Amino acid sequence: MSIALQMTGINKSYSGVRVLIDVDFEVREGEIHALLGENGAGKTTLMNILGGVVAMDSGRIQLFGNDVTIQNTHEANQLGIAFIHQELNVVNDLMVYENLFLGRELRTSWGGLNTDEMRRRSTEVFKKMGVDIDPRAMMRSFDASHKQIVEIAKSILFDARLIIMDEPTSSLTRAETEKVFAIMKDLTKNHGATVIFISHKLGEVCEFCDRFTILRNGEKVASGDARLNDGACVNQVELAKLMVGHDALGTQHYEAREIGDPVLEVLGLDLPGKYNNISFTLHKGEILGFTGLLGDGKLALVHTLFGDMVARSGEVFLNGEKISITHPSLARKRGIGFLPPNRKENAIIKDMNVRENMTITTLRNYVRRLSLSKKRENDIATDYSKRIGIRMRKLSQPITTLSGGNQQKAVISKWLLAKPEIMILCNPTQGVDVGAKNEIYALITELANQGVSIIVTSDEAQEVMRICDRVIVMYHGVIQGELTHEEITEEAIMILSTGGVLAVG
Amino acid sequence: MNKVSSKLESIRRHKFFSEYSIILVAIAMVIIATILEGQTFLTGRNFINILRNNAIQGIIAFGMSFVIISGNIDLSVGSQLVIVGITCLSVLNATGSTILAILSALIMSVALSLLTGFIVTVGRVPSFIVTLGMQYFLRSIGIYIMDARGITGRVASYQQISNYMLFGWLPLPIIYFFVMLGISIYVARSTIIGRHIYAVGSNEKATRLSGINTNRVKMIAFAILGVTVAVAAIIESSRMNSINSTSSGQTYELNAIAMAVVGGIAMEGGRGKLIGTFFGIFILGIINNILTLVGMHVYLVNAVKGAIIILAVLLQRKSRD
Numbered sequence: 001m002s003i004a005l006q007m008t009g010i011n012k013s014y015s016g017v018r019v020l021i022d023v024d025f026e027v028r029e030g031e032i033h034a035l036l037g038e039n040g041a042g043k044t045t046l047m048n049i050l051g052g053v054v055a056m057d058s059g060r061i062q063l064f065g066n067d068v069t070i071q072n073t074h075e076a077n078q079l080g081i082a083f084i085h086q087e088l089n090v091v092n093d094l095m096v097y098e099n100l101f102l103g104r105e106l107r108t109s110w111g112g113l114n115t116d117e118m119r120r121r122s123t124e125v126f127k128k129m130g131v132d133i134d135p136r137a138m139m140r141s142f143d144a145s146h147k148q149i150v151e152i153a154k155s156i157l158f159d160a161r162l163i164i165m166d167e168p169t170s171s172l173t174r175a176e177t178e179k180v181f182a183i184m185k186d187l188t189k190n191h192g193a194t195v196i197f198i199s200h201k202l203g204e205v206c207e208f209c210d211r212f213t214i215l216r217n218g219e220k221v222a223s224g225d226a227r228l229n230d231g232a233c234v235n236q237v238e239l240a241k242l243m244v245g246h247d248a249l250g251t252q253h254y255e256a257r258e259i260g261d262p263v264l265e266v267l268g269l270d271l272p273g274k275y276n277n278i279s280f281t282l283h284k285g286e287i288l289g290f291t292g293l294l295g296d297g298k299l300a301l302v303h304t305l306f307g308d309m310v311a312r313s314g315e316v317f318l319n320g321e322k323i324s325i326t327h328p329s330l331a332r333k334r335g336i337g338f339l340p341p342n343r344k345e346n347a348i349i350k351d352m353n354v355r356e357n358m359t360i361t362t363l364r365n366y367v368r369r370l371s372l373s374k375k376r377e378n379d380i381a382t383d384y385s386k387r388i389g390i391r392m393r394k395l396s397q398p399i400t401t402l403s404g405g406n407q408q409k410a411v412i413s414k415w416l417l418a419k420p421e422i423m424i425l426c427n428p429t430q431g432v433d434v435g436a437k438n439e440i441y442a443l444i445t446e447l448a449n450q451g452v453s454i455i456v457t458s459d460e461a462q463e464v465m466r467i468c469d470r471v472i473v474m475y476h477g478v479i480q481g482e483l484t485h486e487e488i489t490e491e492a493i494m495i496l497s498t499g500g501v502l503a504v505g
Numbered sequence: 506m507n508k509v510s511s512k513l514e515s516i517r518r519h520k521f522f523s524e525y526s527i528i529l530v531a532i533a534m535v536i537i538a539t540i541l542e543g544q545t546f547l548t549g550r551n552f553i554n555i556l557r558n559n560a561i562q563g564i565i566a567f568g569m570s571f572v573i574i575s576g577n578i579d580l581s582v583g584s585q586l587v588i589v590g591i592t593c594l595s596v597l598n599a600t601g602s603t604i605l606a607i608l609s610a611l612i613m614s615v616a617l618s619l620l621t622g623f624i625v626t627v628g629r630v631p632s633f634i635v636t637l638g639m640q641y642f643l644r645s646i647g648i649y650i651m652d653a654r655g656i657t658g659r660v661a662s663y664q665q666i667s668n669y670m671l672f673g674w675l676p677l678p679i680i681y682f683f684v685m686l687g688i689s690i691y692v693a694r695s696t697i698i699g700r701h702i703y704a705v706g707s708n709e710k711a712t713r714l715s716g717i718n719t720n721r722v723k724m725i726a727f728a729i730l731g732v733t734v735a736v737a738a739i740i741e742s743s744r745m746n747s748i749n750s751t752s753s754g755q756t757y758e759l760n761a762i763a764m765a766v767v768g769g770i771a772m773e774g775g776r777g778k779l780i781g782t783f784f785g786i787f788i789l790g791i792i793n794n795i796l797t798l799v800g801m802h803v804y805l806v807n808a809v810k811g812a813i814i815i816l817a818v819l820l821q822r823k824s825r826d
Contacts, residue, residue, distance in 0.1 A: 308714060332716025340714045347714065351707035351775040360704055361715045363697040371695040414715065 003065070004029040004162060004194040005050070010059035012045055017403070019045050020056075021218045027162075027211075029064075030188050032181075032195045034205045034226065037215035038243055043198045046215065047164050050196075051083035052076035064161070082155030086166040088147050090139050097122040097135035100154050125153045128191070129183050144294075145176030149183060156187065163187075166198045181208040202240060203494065206233035214242045244462070254466060254485065255445075260284025263453045264422055266305070269314030274300035275477040278314070282422065282455060287448045289468035290457045292497045297477035298457045299341060302424050305455070306338040307331040318422075332361060337415030339408075341426040341457075347411045348399055355381040355395040357410055362417045384413045389439060405436025412443065423447060424455045429463060441467050461490040475499045526820040527769050527784045530813075534791055542798040553679065555790045560678040561737045561744075562757050563786040566764035567689040568733030570782045573765055574693075575726035576706040576774030577625060577632035579618075581639035582734050582761060583754035587647040589614040589738035590748030594656045603663050611735045617643070618731025622724035640758070647750040655749035658742065667744035678740050685736060689779045692729070702726050706774025763810075764789055767817040788813065 005027040012020040020042045027033045037043045048054045050061070052070040061068050063079055070076050076083065090099050097118050106114040106121075122135035131149055139147065148168055155163050168180060185208070187193040197209060205212050206226050212234070213223040222242045226234055264282040269275070275297035282288050290298040303309045305316070307325035316323055318334060325331045331338065340346035349357050358381045359366065366377040381395050390409045392402055399407060408428065415423060428444065429437045444467055448454050458464050464471050465488045473481050473496035481496040492502060538546040545551065565582055572579050592613040597606035621639055625632045658664065669677050693699040701722045704712040713719045737757075742748045768785025770777030789810060796806050 306714075327718060328713055328716045329718040338714055338716075340711075345710065347711050349704050349708045349711050349775075352704065356700065356704075360700070360712070360717070363700055367697065371691075372697065372700065374695075418716070 002029045003027070004031075004063070005196075006060075006062040007046070007050070008060040008062075010046065010049060010061075011057045012042075012049065012054070013057060019218050020049075023059075023215065023218070023220050025213055025220065026223070027194060027196055029194055030192065031210040032184055032188055032197055032208060034209040034212040035196055035198045035215070036202070036205065036212055036239065036243055041215040041243070042218040043215055044166060047083065047166065047196065047198060050076070051081060051164060053083070077158065077160075080159060080161035081164065082158070082160035082162070083164045084148070084151045084155065084166065084168065086168075088144070088151055090147050090150060092138075092140040094139055095136050096133060096139060096142075096150055099139050099150060100125075100135070100157055104158070121157065122153070125157050129153060129156065130186060131183065143176070145180055148180055152180070152183060152187075156191070156193070161192065162194050162196065164196045164198070168197070177204070184208070202236045202243075205239065206236075212239070214239065216243060240462075256485070257285060257449055257469070259286045259469060260451070263319060264305075265317040267315040267317070269301070269304065269311045269316070271300060271304060271309065271311045273477075274309075275474070278479060280472055280479070280482075282453050284453055285448050285451045286470065287444065287454045287456060287468050289464040289471035290455065290474060291459065291461070291464050291471055291493055292474035292480070294459070295476070296474040296497065298474045299426060301474075302338075302426060302455060302457055305331075306336060306424055308338075332418065335419075335421035337418055337420035337423040339412055339415065339423075339425040339428055341430060343404070343407060343411060343431060348407060350398075350400050352399060353396045354385070354390070354392055354399050354402065354410055357399045358384065358395075358414050358417065361414050365417070380417065384417060385410070388413050388416070388443060403436070405432040405440070408432050408436070408440065409443075412440070416447075420452060422453045422455070424457075426457045427459065428456060429458075429460075461488075461493045464488060464493065465490070473497050527767065527781055527788070527817060530817065530820075531784045531788050534788060534795060538791065538795045538798060541795075546794070546798055549674075551794065553674070553676065555787075555794055556679045556682060557676050559786055559790040560682040561740050562760045563682055563764065563783075563790075564685045564733050564737045564740070565730075565757055566761040566768075566782050566786055567685055567779060568730030569758075569761040570689070570765045570768070570770045570777065570779055571693070571702055571726045571729045572632075573762070573770050573772060574706045574774055574777055575702045575723050576709065577723060577726065578636065578762065578772075579621065579632065579727070579730055580636040580758045581617075581621065581643060582730065583757040584640045584643035584647065585614060585617050585731075585734050586738045586741065586754035586757060587748060587750055588617065588643050589735055590742040590753060591647055591651065591656055591750065593739060594658050594742050594748055597663055598656075598659045601660055603660065603666070606663065607739055610739050611732065614735035614738065615728050615731040618727040618734070619724055622727030625727070626720035626723050636758075644750075651750035653751055655747045655753075657747040663743055664746050665743075667740050678744070681736060681740060685733060686779070686783055689782075693779045698722065698725055703775055707776070760789070763814050767814055769817075769821050785817075788817070 003026060005025070007023065007025040010020050010023040010025070011018070023042070023046060025046065035043050035047070045054065049056045050070065052073045052075050055071065061070065068079055070079065073083070091102065094102070100122050101118050106117050108114045119135045126133050129149070129152070133146065133149070139150070142150070152163065184195050188195055199205070209226045211223065211225050214221050224234065228234060260283055262281045263284050267279050269278040278301055290302065292298055300309060304311050305325070307327045307330050310326050316325070323334060325334060328338065349360065355378060359377050363372060366373050366380070368376065378395065385392070385395065388409050390402070390406050390413070392406060399410060402410065425444065428440055432440065444454060444456065456468060468488070469485050471483050471488055471493070472479055473483065473493055475497055476499070480499065481502060483492055495502060569579060569582070589610050593606045593610035596609040597603065600606070621635055624630055624635045667676070667678055671677060671680065701712070701717055704715070704717065705719050705722045709719050741753065764785040765777070765782050766772060766785070767788055768777070768781035768783065770782060792810055792813065793806055796809060797803070801809070
């Protein structure tokens with residue numbers, strides 16, 4: 001079997017931090033190749049280099065036997081590389097065929113749009129892929145998997161020979177995932193395409209992929225066949241160890257701590273279209289995890305608890321008192337803190353410096369007579385940034401110049417300064433490197449030890465296993481099951497989050 | 506073209522230029538004018554004239570800066586000034602009390618601004634649209650009430666508010682101007698609401714999720730503008746002892762926006778300093794003066810003004826890295 005892609009000695013640094021170190025990466029023609037690694041392992045950077053999104057510092061790329069240089073996405077496209085990003089690049093207000101030909105529209109000899117030809121070719125591609133999609137349907141009317149299929153169709157349409165998919169399954173249900181992969185398999189076996197599949201879901205490797213490569217902290221640590229000679233799957237525990245590294249596994253200590261009285265009681269909370277009939281209790285000093293696949297309603301639920309959304313019906317009790325929180329400012333006054341998901345969009349005030357981002361929630365504490373006391377503000381921010389270990393040059397540097405992990409720590413400390421009784425953390429280690437990840441876990445655990453009640457939403461089973469006392473698994477807006485720390489396993493979470501039921505005993 | 510843009514890029518990249526370009530422009534203009542016509546330009550009387558002529562719109566520019574920093578815009582201040590001025594002079598004529606007149610102006614102006622802010626925040630209509638509508642609405646109401654004429658004050662002492670000369674040479678509006686500047690800088694830099702206004706303009710979602718009532722913050726930004734419009738209306742009505750429903754306040758909104766923007770207040774919100782607005786007012790204020798001194802045709806004055814507005818923003822544009 002010939003080699004489709006050979007990347008040799010790839011190096012890349014971002015502002016002095018080496019994110020890729022002498023990485024070799026080989027993909028054979030006609031295979032589905034899983035590129036595995038934790039968040040921050042360098043998978044996306046490596047693929048961004050291949051897709052022409054970022055430039056490498058040094059290294060060599062051979063594509064189908066030829067040396068190539070890829071300076072931008074356009075050149076990548078011309079070489080037959082298609083990059084399907086995690087957040088799909090579809091325009092919801094256009095029709096399917098308009099999306100397929102966006103930016104590369106066909107014209108008639110008069111200079112107008114050749115819609116007939118575009119539709120005909122769209123239909124042809126869908127037929128080739130064996131899917132039934134009307135080219136004239138509005139993009140908006142499709143679910144995530146069909147949008148993904150349209151994106152794949154786009155790469156086929158423009159003769160991509162190498163298709164890169166960045167965590168395509170993170171937003172798909174189980175059935176949708178199977179559908180997408182059936183199509184991918186057909187493309188590789190019968191139509192000469194090669195697929196690189198970025199993931200950190202181990203379960204999918206054996207099931208859907210031919211071979212795998214694992215990156216850890218910017219280095220390639222392993223590669224091999226997804227199935228052993230006898231057809232058995234490669235050992236997932238081994239893969240996990242390779243991905244996480246022994247050091248990280250070594251710190252995976254969970255210590256049971258004392259759980260206090262109920263602090264927050266939720267009874268029959270309902271928001272049609274988001275979640276239904278949610279009831280649970282959060283105790284003092286407890287870390288309660290919420291997990292499930294995308295679209296499970298957990299984020300809508302915690303946004304409701306913080307007052308950013310309002311439930312249609314149901315009751316919430318805080319320390320036995322019935323409360324109604326209809327705005328985040330009321331939640332703040334009640335002693336509820338909130339670390340939102342998607343830091344850049346929801347948490348970072350980009351025009352402000354580190355100090356101002358840290359103190360924005362608690363400005364009242366720094367008022368002397370009528371004015372903000374810069375000195376008081378500075379003292380407290382300095383104190384907290386040291387305690388939490390925010391690595392920076394100075395408090396007055398723009399928040400956007402910090403690394404992801406340090407930005408996250410600054411956002412968390414914004415709420416720690418408010419001394420919350422309940423802290424809600426959405427995907428606390430999203431876009432954070434491995435080292436900072438461990439620090440954030442330690443910080444969360446320490447908070448719980450101090451008696452703060454904590455709700456953590458997470459998509460990563462390992463994260464939940466590592467810090468949570470209890471985890472609630474959601475599926476399509478309802479609580480599918482609850483696991484105590486002892487009961488938490490990746491399998492149990494997977495079964496519940498895909499709508500399954502755990503066998504009793 | 507490429508050469509020009511890369512040159513521009515390298516100028517922008519100097520932090521000094523992007524932060525202080527506006528002050529440099531102001532200094533450069535003063536130097537040019539001094540070299541050309543120093544004897545007329547560099548006189549106390551000339552500067553007093555410049556400040557006096559720009560005090561009213563300058564004060565509005567301070568309030569406008571807060572609204573722009575919060576991520577909004579207000580196109581209705583010129584019409585609002587008319588309504589507030591009419592209210593003020595009507596109360597003055599009816600009661601004979603200057604204090605009541607001033608109070609009524611403040612209440613009317615803040616109420617109108619809060620109404621605007623309410624529609625913008627609770628109604629979720631873009632401020633550009635709301636205030637464009639308000640501009641037509643308020644102007645029309647003013648013209649209707651006044652039957653397209655003006656209103657004149659009948660209390661002589663009221664005129665002293667704008668026309669009294671401190672020490673015999675310093676017009677009071679200049680004092681009001683600097684007092685408003687001082688208060689504005691203080692509010693922007695050293696108060697909670699000031700910080701919140703910057704935060705809302707920079708990232709509204711993140712600010713809301715920091716437990717801050719962002720609608721309230723935006724309404725307060727509008728209310729601050731309302732206060733400055735009231736002050737401007739009082740000065741204007743007292744200076745001429747009248748308000749004309751058709752001509753008063755025309756294009757004040759655009760001038761105030763131009764002053765703020767030339768001074769480095771970012772249209773997308775979240776960035777800019779009030780002291781910058783001061784220099785913006787100063788620069789736009791002396792253009793007329795300088796161009797007259799250098800003998801440029803009066804019809805070309807606005808061409809230069811327009812060019813300066815664009816140039817100032819080009820220089821301040823942060824390089825996209």
